[in-house]
Amino acid sequence: xxxxxxxxxxxxxxxxxxxxxxxxxxxxxxxxxxxxxxxxxxxxxxxxxxxxxxxxxxxxxxxxxxxxxxxxxxxxxxxxxxxxxxxxxxxxxxxxxxxxxxxxxxxxxxxxxxxxxxxxxxxxxxxxxxxxxxxxxxxxxxxxxxxxxxxxxxxxxxxxxxxxxxxxxxxxxxxxxxxxxxxxxxxxxxxxxxxxxxxxxxxxxxxxxxxxxxxxxxxxxxxxxxxxxxxxxxxxxxxxxxxxxxxxxxxxxxxxxx
Amino acid sequence: xxxxxxxxxxxxxxxxxxxxxxxxxxxxxxxxxxxxxxxxxxxxxxxxxxxxxxxxxxxxxxxxxxxxxxxxxxxxxxxxxxxxxxxxxxxxxxxxxxxxxxxxxxxxxxxxxxxxxxxxxxxxxxxxxxxxxxxxxxxxxxxxxxxxxxxxxxxxxxxxxxxxxxxxxxxxxxxxxxxxxxxxxxxxxxxxxxxxxxxxxxxxxxxxxxxxxxxxxxxxxxxxxxxxxxxxxxxxxxxxxxxxxxxxxxxxxxxxxx
DNA sequence: GCGCGGTTTCCATTCAGCGGAAGCGAGCGT
DNA sequence: ACGCTCGCTTCCGCTGAATGGAAACCGCGC
Numbered sequence: 001x002x003x004x005x006x007x008x009x010x011x012x013x014x015x016x017x018x019x020x021x022x023x024x025x026x027x028x029x030x031x032x033x034x035x036x037x038x039x040x041x042x043x044x045x046x047x048x049x050x051x052x053x054x055x056x057x058x059x060x061x062x063x064x065x066x067x068x069x070x071x072x073x074x075x076x077x078x079x080x081x082x083x084x085x086x087x088x089x090x091x092x093x094x095x096x097x098x099x100x101x102x103x104x105x106x107x108x109x110x111x112x113x114x115x116x117x118x119x120x121x122x123x124x125x126x127x128x129x130x131x132x133x134x135x136x137x138x139x140x141x142x143x144x145x146x147x148x149x150x151x152x153x154x155x156x157x158x159x160x161x162x163x164x165x166x167x168x169x170x171x172x173x174x175x176x177x178x179x180x181x182x183x184x185x186x187x188x189x190x191x192x193x194x195x196x197x198x199x200x201x202x203x204x205x206x207x208x209x210x211x212x213x214x215x216x217x218x219x220x221x222x223x224x225x226x227x228x229x230x231x232x233x234x235x236x237x238x239x240x241x242x243x244x245x246x247x248x249x250x251x252x253x254x255x256x257x258x
Numbered sequence: 259x260x261x262x263x264x265x266x267x268x269x270x271x272x273x274x275x276x277x278x279x280x281x282x283x284x285x286x287x288x289x290x291x292x293x294x295x296x297x298x299x300x301x302x303x304x305x306x307x308x309x310x311x312x313x314x315x316x317x318x319x320x321x322x323x324x325x326x327x328x329x330x331x332x333x334x335x336x337x338x339x340x341x342x343x344x345x346x347x348x349x350x351x352x353x354x355x356x357x358x359x360x361x362x363x364x365x366x367x368x369x370x371x372x373x374x375x376x377x378x379x380x381x382x383x384x385x386x387x388x389x390x391x392x393x394x395x396x397x398x399x400x401x402x403x404x405x406x407x408x409x410x411x412x413x414x415x416x417x418x419x420x421x422x423x424x425x426x427x428x429x430x431x432x433x434x435x436x437x438x439x440x441x442x443x444x445x446x447x448x449x450x451x452x453x454x455x456x457x458x459x460x461x462x463x464x465x466x467x468x469x470x471x472x473x474x475x476x477x478x479x480x481x482x483x484x485x486x487x488x489x490x491x492x493x494x495x496x497x498x499x500x501x502x503x504x505x506x507x508x509x510x511x512x513x514x515x516x
Numbered sequence: 517g518c519g520c521g522g523t524t525t526c527c528a529t530t531c532a533g534c535g536g537a538a539g540c541g542a543g544c545g546t
Numbered sequence: 547a548c549g550c551t552c553g554c555t556t557c558c559g560c561t562g563a564a565t566g567g568a569a570a571c572c573g574c575g576c
Contacts, residue, residue, distance in 0.1 A: 004532055004564070004565060009533080011268065011309070012312070015312045018329075021332060030524095031522065031523080042566055051269070054270070054273045056273065069370065070365075071276075072334070073280075075329040091376070261534045289552090298534080299555095301533085303555070303556090
């Protein structure tokens with residue numbers, strides 16, 4: 001009967017519901033959600049009811065909850081900022097190279113894939129739009145890391161460096177050298193470090209005031225590793241066209257939450 | 259000093275903040291938001307603080323709020339259900355026709371564009387991914403309407419039928435006839451009804467149990483209107499391949515909120 | 517029909533959230 | 547330099563909105 005046993009704010013409870021969808025499947029029942037969030041059943045029920053009424057959550061025909069289309073539509077604007085700008089150039093990149101092309105930004109300790117155009121060749125899919133991969137295991141990630149503030153880069157290298165494949169570079173000292181070299185030469189390459197059978201190359205995309213805000217890259221079958229650098233001029237060209245397009249925005253328009 | 263003057267629940271207040279972003283620009287200041295939501299400044303400030311800390315909102319370097327990438331990432335799963343399934347087929351459709359290709363579902367009284375591949379030709383953009391257009395002004399919308407439950411279709415025709423261009427069909431009786439014909443022949447055509455200079459054609463995509471859940475369509479320059487029907491076989495082929503891919507999901511997986 | 521897992525509704529209790537007011541601080545005009 | 551304005555941030559005593567235990571409800575299988 002007490003009013004809010006836990007001390008958590010209402011807002012944080014609502015958000016913890018959304019959080020549950022991030023980590024545990026796209027479709028959850030009331031009791032699962034109550035379990036996952038630690039909320040009493042009736043409280044969870046009421047909050048879910050409000051979220052559902054508003055359209056933030058939808059219910060399938062078994063009564064389970066899913067993230068709703070209204071929330072999707074709303075948050076398109078966030079992805080859209082970069083995406084809408086970059087999309088045409090990304091498509092150019094694809095038509096020039098015929099290889100899987102993508103653009104990513106840094107979000108926390110991971111590379112967040114903002115958009116991608118798939119090649120018809122069946123390159124192993126390491127990630128998807130809106131998905132994330134560790135910064136040290138992909139070409140775009142390495143680029144983002146290489147141009148990041150030194151304090152961040154160093155802190156990152158201190159942390160756990162997950163090995164995605166047997167080829168992932170996980171030695172902090174070696175990685176530090178590699179990143180330095182990347183910053184110098186202006187591009188990064190990975191060979192089966194995120195996914196067996198795939199290699200990739202990426203270059204930075206700077207916003208106004210030289211701050212690197214994103215990275216564009218290509219993914220190829222690892223059998224074609226030797227052709228990677230051939231795409232560099234095209235990649236650079238596309239990157240600088242994206243930069244020109246971004247330049248119209250206020251600085252920091254893409255970059256969010258340190 | 260009173261506790262919650264308005265009678266609105268905390269959750270609804272939080273959601274009203276998100277609502278403000280739907281209708282008024284992608285970037286809003288504290289005082290704008292307080293104004294728009296009708297919340298006292300200090301209350302808005304606290305709620306925004308929580309949303310920001312969680313990552314639902316981001317702040318640009320002028321301190322204004324924007325919808326954050328965490329929310330975007332989270333809600334990708336909603337769009338992803340249909341999008342990830344349909345994407346490859348949509349890309350096939352594009353490479354077969356070289357025309358702007360899109361897929362949409364019904365959300366409320368509007369067609370919600372779930373995904374699109376742009377032609378390089380500069381077809382007037384009537385909408386964007388995650389955007390909406392009235393059901394009666396586009397080919398995909400007409401298809402969705404034509405296969406909708408009769409009670410819904412009739413209610414829709416009673417309502418205000420906005421004229422997007424001088425060519426938009428807004429006579430309820432004529433539209434009813436047109437929809438009947440569309441359901442019969444299995445495709446819809448619009449000629450500059452949503453946007454001057456563009457014409458479009460669309461066919462239904464049925465989920466399990468014949469329920470029409472989405473529509474795929476092409477947009478062409480209106481100068482090419484005579485070639486529209488030539489694309490019908492390709493369009494139908496792609497639609498049925500999407501149907502096959504959808505068939506694995508539980509029924510109602512895409513359809514949400516009546 | 518009866519028990520079981522899950523969902524929905526009810527309502528007296530109480531502390532989390534409220535919001536008025538005061539404190540900052542950056543920009544601007546004089 | 548100085549005061550003024552405008553918008554953001556922090557503080558804190560009061561109170562009704564949110565809480566959660568319990569009980570009703572609803573299918574479903576045995």
